[in-house]
Amino acid sequence: MERDFKTLLRKSGKTLREDGIGVFLVKAKNWTVFRLKHRKREEVMKDILFINGCGLLHPERYRVDHQIEQLEANGLTVDKVYYTEVNPKIVKFYRGIVIFRCPITESIDELIGKANYFNKRVFFDVDDLVIDTKYTDDIKYVREMDVDERKTYDEGVIKMGITMKKCDYLITTTRALARELKKYGKEVFINRNTASEEMVKLSLEAVRKNKRDIDEIVIGYLSGSITHNPDFELVKPALIKIMDEFSNVKLCVMGHLDLPEELKRFEHRIIRKPFTNWKKLPEVIASLDVNLAPIERTIFNEAKSENKWMEAALCKVVTVASDFGAFKEVIKDGVDGVLCKTGEDWYKGIKEVILDESLRKKMAENAYKKAMKEYITTYSGLNLTRFIESKLAKNIAFVLPSTNISGGVNVVLKHCDILRQNGWDVMIINMDVEDDNLKNDAGEINVVSGVRHNLMARFDRMVATLYTTLAYVKTYADVKKKLYLVQNFETDFGDYGNDAKKIANATYNAFDDIHYITISEWCKNWLKKDYDKKAKFAPNGIDLDKFEWRDRKFGDKIKILVEGNSDDYYKNVDESFRIVDKLDKSKYEITYLSYQGEPKKWYYVDKFYHRVPHDEVGKIYGGCDILLKTSILESFSYPPLEMMATGGYVVAVPNEGNMEYLKDRKNCLFYEQGDIEQAVEKIMELIKNEELRKKLTENAKKTVGERDWSKIEKKVLELYK
16 A cells, blocks of 8 residues: 555656646546545445456546446446455455456455356456566657656556466457467457447537537647657648648647647647546547547557547547557548558548548548447447356355255255356355355355345356245346255144245245256155156265264263254154163263254253264264164255264164165164154164174165265256256
């Protein structure tokens, strides 16, 4: 910040010395306006974020504001921020990022890194060859800088080049600039500078209000100071000759002017205009008969845009320009402008449009029609929009009622990981008030709040994950495909007489075009049988590297694990502790693991674990010998699979969510729900029968091996196609 302030002071001093107080005040006003425009923004999720790295209003307007207008006119939602105010965390609020002329900083570097991790595409936009000193070394203005100013300028150019190289794709203004940028091995898209709707409005008003003196011809050179402008040298001899030959010709020059000696005898015919705000510029242009756009032949200049032609065209003023760079690409000589290569060309071209009023007006009208058709933001942004959208990763949002740890949430997180690792832009919309990024086994996942944040982005996929989240998915407009990940028969979650039962049940008969997907054969079957809903299915898997295998050797105390939420009746945890009550406490150690509810007063518990992070659960299973799982309703029951993955044994009540992989007396022991004595007998048999344990262990290894996520990954990806 201190360095930026010193640079500002140095530039202010130079402007005062060379351009005077008038120019300084104009630039100071522009800077104030610039800073006010870049105040802190609210957190709203949109499609694209523009990061502006240029402190000049003119480039920002053309390459940030106007491109935003192009994208918004084609349905994308867009934000912008100044690069010094970038917080890398904001990357989660956008699908793609466009960085305009931005030097590398610690924050920008971190933001690009996060974007890469989350499969957010980053575009670098540049409208000048300010990305390598091999281009800027040839600029006269740069060569005339003092040592300190030159050092600062070169550092900025080098840092801008670093940012560019870190980005995925490049956007630029002209063919010549694209040609040079392609040398850096990036795909380049040309999106020419265009006029905003307001520019067009102001230009049309200026044309309507303008009253020209029919007895005089005004030629305009609107490029600022000409004593330090090599471009003007190209046209100066022709201008002198024209003004000698035609006494009714006047020259209008914008900006601070030290009149060249050769032109001083025409001083009474030279109209001086100060630097003009862009909103007032059309009035100046409309007062002209001829607009001059000479440009010196350098690689740097060849890359510049045709703004001068476009701005004049909107005001129905003919442009005489150098037959070079963007002017050569855009202007059709003699049709919508005049192109000049030599000094003689300049003289003949200017003279022709002076003498032939009908030709001058015809070319101006042709240029106007072309500009109105091809150079207005509203009509010209489709190709830019399509290019950006074609490069964005497919994005998907999972809507969760809460990010609190549960088996169902863990499944969603695993699907998120699989999708992200396969190139998807993945996020979670948390319908709880809080929001933050989640970390699980595979890495970080973006989370935003569906309550606190206003989401305005487009999504390729949006997924409901519990019956309470389907309404949000159904009402979100900009989604290509809406899905409902069914993990259980949630109608039975509520007590009788509770409206939640009918609300949950209604979600299985959604009228909208909802695509049902699920994680168990049981859910797939009842969705089809009871609700006539066809569902795609991918089984749940397990990360075996998170569950260390340990051969069990029963010692003096058998360690029994009870798992489940004591508050949920269908988890049937009370029955587990009624079974525990029948055991000799001197021979058993009882561990209770719960994501939500806590032990009831009558539970006998030696060790209690509450809301343990998923990557630490394996240690708890590995420290116990037998899992006692008494749930009566599960869509897919993870605890038995996780216990088997550590080498432990399972005694369980059979239900639709565990019979998919649990087989009685093959890899587990089942008992009939409610039969406490039978459950105790199964535990005793397991302890006494070594051959049975050996058989269960061998089959358990096969079961968990088949459930390795790496073998299921393709099926998970298929769900979201």
